[in-house]
Amino acid sequence: MKMIKKVILGLLALIILGLAGVCAYLQYLQPSYSGELKIENLKAPVEVIYDDYAIPHVYAQNEDDLFRAFGYVHAQDRLFQMELLRRLSGGRLSEVFGEAALETDLFFRTLNFKKHAAEAIADRSPDSSVMRAAEAYIDGVNQYLKNGKTPIEFTLAGIPKAEFTVNDIEMIIAFMGYTFEGAFQSEAVLTYLQNTYGPEYIKDFDQSWPDGDYQLPVDKKAQIEVAKSLALVSQKLQEIDKDLAIKPFNGSNGWVISGQRTKSGKPILSNDTHIAYSQPAIWYEAHLSCPTFEVYGNFLAGTPLPALGHNPHGGWGLTMFENDEADFYREKSNPENPNQVWYKDQWVDLEIQEEVIKIKGGKDTTIQIRKSPHGYLLNGAFTDLKEHSDPIALQWVYHLLPSKHADVFYGLCTAKNVQEAEEAVQHLTSPGLNFMWADKEGNIAWWAAGKLPIRPDHVNSYVILDGSAGDDDWQGFYNFAYNPQLVNPEKGYLYTANNQPENMGTGKVPGYYVPSNRAKRILELIGIDKTDWSEESLREVINDNISSTYPPLIDSLLSVIDKNSLSKNAQNALPIIDNWKGEHELKSTAPALYYRWVYEMYERAMRDELGEDYFKDFEHSHAFKRGMRTFFLNDKSPWWDDVNTSQKETREQVFTESFEASVTFLENQLGTDQSQWHWEKVHTLEHPHAMGQVEALKKYFNLGPLPAPGGLETIDNQMFLLDSTGYYKVVAGPALRRIIDFATPDKAYSVLPTGQSGYFMNDHYDDQAKMFVNGGKRPELMNRADIEKAQIGRLILKP
Template sequence: MKTFKKIIFFALGFIILLAASIYGYLAYLKPDLNANLSLPGLKSEVEVLYDNHGIPHIYAQNEEDLFYSFGYVHAQDRLFQMEVLRRLADGRLSELFGEPALESDKFFRTLSFREHAKLTLATTYKDPNSPFVKAAKAYIKGINQYIKNGKTPIEFTIAGIPKTEFTLEDMEIIVGYMGYTFVGAFGSEAVSTDIMNRLGPDYFKDVLTAWPDSNYKIPVQRSALAAKNLAMMHNQLTKMNQDLAFPPFHGSNGWVISGKKTKSGKPILANDTHIAFSQPSVWYEAHLECPTFKIYGNFLAGTPVPALGHNDQGGWGLTMFENDDADFFKETLNPANPNQVKYKDTWENIKIRKEIIKVKDKSDVVLEVKKTRHGYLLNGAFKNIETIKDPIALWWVYHQFPSQHLNVFYNICKSKNAADMAKAVAPLTSPGLNFMWADTQGNIAWWAAGKLPIRPKHVNPQVILDGSTGLDDPRGWYDFKLNPQILNPERGALYTANNQPDDMGNGLVPGYYVPANRAKRIEELIFTDKNDWTEEEVRKVINDVKSSSYPSMINSIFAGLNDTELQTGGKELKTILNKWDGTHELENIEPTVFYKLLYNIYKLSFLDELGPDVFTSFEHNFAMKRNTEFFLKNQNSKWWDNIKTNEKETRKEIILKAINLTNKDLITQLGNEKTQWKWGKVHTIEHKHPLGIVPVIGKWFNVGPIPVNGGRETINNLDFHMDSTGTYKVVYGPALRRIIDFGNPEAAQSVNPTGQSGYFMSKRYDDQAEMFAKGGKRPELTNRKDIEKMIYGKMTFRP
């Protein structure tokens, strides 16, 4: 018995010792924020003060030391995120994660970011004395110094990732990946072409009319097969994007209120960029300061200058322009030579580049990347459509010019007024971005930046174009002065919410603009007689969860229905929805009912004509969102009839059926007690780490799920895909919420969806998650005295 006890005690002691050793090792890997380090090649001493949220404030004597130190600090917090993003953009995830990552690798190899990076370095970076080139090189040097001498993140050990140095090419492919925002074009143009060709203009006009005029005539002789294939690509991309370690941008809100409407007498800038959530969070915050450069900004992993930021004299915010900068061309292969495509009266050779994709535990995969005059052929990057007869080429503005991103954003950081800013943003090519500006001089401004192609008048960019005739090809580029923009508007405020910009005299800019829900609500709240706005009052707007558009949509749904035609459950649903003002709070039951009802109406109306593949793309289609209310009011729409039955269904029949189905679905999902159908039960947010899928330990890396307010196209835009489950897992939303009153720029306020640190054992890994979910805030400190009061750590770098 004594021997048995000894064995038990020995085993327990061993387990405790092992657990303590593992914990000690993991604790050791946490960054030391109180170190004194020597950086070879540093010219002068650099100080890094960390505030109580782990945000570094870097003080240097010159720019090269500043960016060198920042590269080291950024890598210390986010090296794994940098590595995954580099591999994602370069199509090299299969080396780590095996065959499941192969489709992603094929797609991004086809987009050829590294080839484009080489072009950019040979042109944009050709002057080694350009300040932004020096900054970029110093930053990369700092990352590599950390890779050589810093601690290895635990993710590298778990995933078996070798530590390799970064290059300027790596930085540029990351920038290129962040330009990948056109995934909506896949679904939109596939759906539009399919509906137009297979079902005809009557079906098209009911749900996909995207323009308020008739200047764009819809061609009818397009390939139905190409539309189906593009829809299949979109569905694969949608699934792939949900699993990406660093998801693409989706939209954003931003507005500026001029000083004549604020309490401080200076402009207030508000911005919340919309990106699919991930962990670590997308933005990394830092305050960089030396005699010639001072900025507080939000940085993407692997980039030296912020995409969002402010200095003492001015600041800017971003939203996606949503302009259509990607077209799809159906190419015609030569029957006698599959490596040629038709162009006008000749056969042109396809350019072919072979890529070797290494796959963990599998043989290498050889990918042929093919390119025509219109762009890279996409078919080889997707399953089941590699060998279709007429392949699809991607024409993308990004591919037409060397990148100017680093140059543009460096110069933005140096901008002191609206004139400087206008000059800085003009060279941007792709993706199209809305820049909002405010400064201490009192200026407010907005520019929709990006190269805008001149398309032939007959071309509707919503549908797949014909690559064989040359008639659909772009004809050139508009001058930047014709891009939508405004300076100091008389209304005293401006905003962008991914909605349609007005005409600058050269016609409306084609794009994937979202419904006006958020724009309408922003106008309701901002464009009032109020002239004493403060940061706190603006934060109430940025956290607003009410859609003033949905109540009218509910009226459209129930229009023409008598209560006598409704079953008991349907009457109860109508009563619930008729009381709704569009608010999406956790305790509300109305959103739960509304989205389930809307989904069932979609399914009963569209699924029979579209089929499951196209329907999946259709549900999140930008034009469908814009035209839903119009469709709901149209009693004569052909969509109401179920073509798979022998009867001709009416709008009323479909709506009644959807109401009854909704009541049944919700009872099955949430129970008979309707007061328990609360939004917080079905609407949640989870921030997923790339290693979150690993059994057992994965839960250590993910943050959430957390119930959240907000909904689809509310200002607090926490969006989701609708499906038969009745659960609404947030797929994207605000990646930060920042507000700056330029009456006191040092008192700027922000919040991050999770935290600053990329290490799961750090207190700064998720210390803002609950704050974010509840609409809270914390300061963006730039005054050294204030920073020293909140100091969490201090690093010193010496030559």
């Protein structure tokens, strides 16, 4: 017995020592917020003060030291996020995640970001301020990679360390540009519908759709097949997007109020960018300061310049322009030579580039990236589409012009007034962005920036075009003067919410603009006769979760249904939705009923024509959001009839049956007490980490789920997919909420969805999460005295 006790005690001691070792190791991996470190290539010491939210304030004597030090501290917090982004954009995930990541790598290799990143770099002077900043930043990142602590994700996933390059910066920027492009999600299903069912089925879902007089000069059956091919591409991309550690952008709100309408007498800028949620959060905050450069901003992992920011003179916000900057072309392949396509009366050779994808645990795969006169062929981007139908080429502004993204944002960081800001943004090529500007001089401005293609008048850019004749080809790009823009409007405010800009003289810019729900609500709130706006009062606007679009739409829907044919329980539920003012609070009951009703109506109306796969495609498309109101109000729409039955169904039948089914569903899901159908029970927010895809690690790395207010296309735009589950798991929403009064630009206010740190054991991994869902805020400090009061650490980097 004594021997058994000794063995048991010995085992317990080993377990305790093992646990203590693990705890000590995990504690060792914490970022260093204080102390002294030696950094090579510095010209002078650099001071980094961390405030109480672990935001670094970097003070240097020159720009080279500033960006080198920032690269080091940025890597300390977000190295794994940087690594994922560069591997994702470069098509190199298979090297560490094996064959499961091959399809993702195939697609991003086909987009060839590496080649175009090199072209962007070659287009700049090596001695330019932008290149010097990029090279210094990368040196700082690599010094941390070499001498700093290895993130636990590298250890768990077996990721080898390899130095970063300036090319990685440009590829990360390119990936973010891809996430802005709406064409992938919409053009396939709309082309398929037009050619299968005719233009009457299209009119409900896109008001820019032509009358049908112009028909593509191709075989209709072949056009349907190529549309199916692109739809398969769209489905593949949806699968890829679900697994991406860095999710796509989705929208954004922004507005600027001039000083004549504010309490302080200076402009106020408000911005909340809408991005798919992830952990760590997409934005990293930092304050960079040296004698020639000062900015407080929000940075993407692996980039030295902020996408959003302000300096002591002025600042900018951004939203997605949503312009259509990519078209798809059906190419005619040579049946005797698959490496040729027919173009302008002759067979022309494809450009072919070979790439090797290394696969962990498997054999290397050699692929061919093939390019027609219009762009890269997408068929080879997925393993089961290589021989499917005719080749589909992607023509995209990003592939045609060297990226000026970094130059634009360096220019904004150093801009002192509206003229210098305009000079910076007009050089943007891709992706298209709405820039809002405000400065201490009192100027406010909005520019929809990006190179706009000149398309032939007959071309409908929302369907797949003919690549053979050349008649559908782009004819160049418009001068920036034709881009939508407005400076110092008399009304004293500007706003953007991804809505359609007005005509600037060349016709409305084609694009994937969202419905006007958010724009309408923003205008209702800030377009009033009010001259004492403040940060506090605009904080109420940025957190607003009321949709003023839904109540009148619901009135129209309720006027159609046959109330007498509803069951007693369904009739009892009518007041819930009839009295709804459009609010999406945690205890609201109408949203749960409304969104279920919407799903049931779509499902009954469209699944018979579309089938399962195309119905899912449509649910995720731009057309779904944009066409909802037009569709529901169109009593004559052909969608109401079920093509699988002999009788002709009506809109009244679909609406009535759908409402009854919605009430039954909610009774089964949430109980028969209708007062308990609370929005918080079905609408939750979770921030997924890449390691959270492993079930055993999920509870350590993921954050949430947290009950969340907000809804689809409210200002607090908490987005979800409508599906059969009855749960509305938030996938995207505000990636920050920032407001800057330029009377005091050294004390703006913001909040991140989770926190600054990328380390799951750190206090700042999630210290803003509850503040975020509750609509709170904390300061963005630029005044040194305020920063020192909030200081939690002081790190000195020495040569």
